[in-house]
Amino acid sequence: xxxxxxxPSAKAGVYGGYAPxxxxxGRFRSLGDGQVxxxxxFTRLTxxxxxxxxxxxxxxxxxxxxxxxxxxxxxxxSMLIDVPKKAFDDFAGAAxxxxxxxxxxxxx
Numbered sequence: 001x002x003x004x005x006x007x008p009s010a011k012a013g014v015y016g017g018y019a020p021x022x023x024x025x026g027r028f029r030s031l032g033d034g035q036v037x038x039x040x041x042f043t044r045l046t047x048x049x050x051x052x053x054x055x056x057x058x059x060x061x062x063x064x065x066x067x068x069x070x071x072x073x074x075x076x077x078s079m080l081i082d083v084p085k086k087a088f089d090d091f092a093g094a095a096x097x098x099x100x101x102x103x104x105x106x107x108x
Contacts, residue, residue: 001076002057003034021061028059030068031075038079046081054080 006026012019014026021027028034042054056072058065102108 001031001038001054001072002059003029003031003036003038005029005034027061030058030060030063031056031072033060033063038075042079042081046083 004027006014008014008025012023012025031038054076056069056076058068058072060068
């Protein structure tokens with residue numbers, strides 16, 4: 001996992017040429033400090049059945065690596081989605097009974 005931000009300007013391209021990283025429009029950030037929508041990323045990974053690793057790849061021109069790692073691990077843990085064991089709308093837990101449903105609805 002890697003976060004980034006893009007703050008374009010008329011003076012520099014994506015990476016800003018020879019400008020210092022803090023002044024470049026495009027730069028990598030610590031997890032949660034950039035513009036990546038990780039909730040959406042993890043939702044989509046869950047939707048397709050991904051069950052692999054989520055690994056931190058840290059680069060940030062503002063934060064120290066130790067702080068990035070200390071914040072990154074809990075950030076990753078907070079994004080993990082536990083897949084439900086049953087359908088969200090299966091609150092009653094009853095099996096489908098077509099005859100009973102017809103009886104309840106008055107359909108014969």
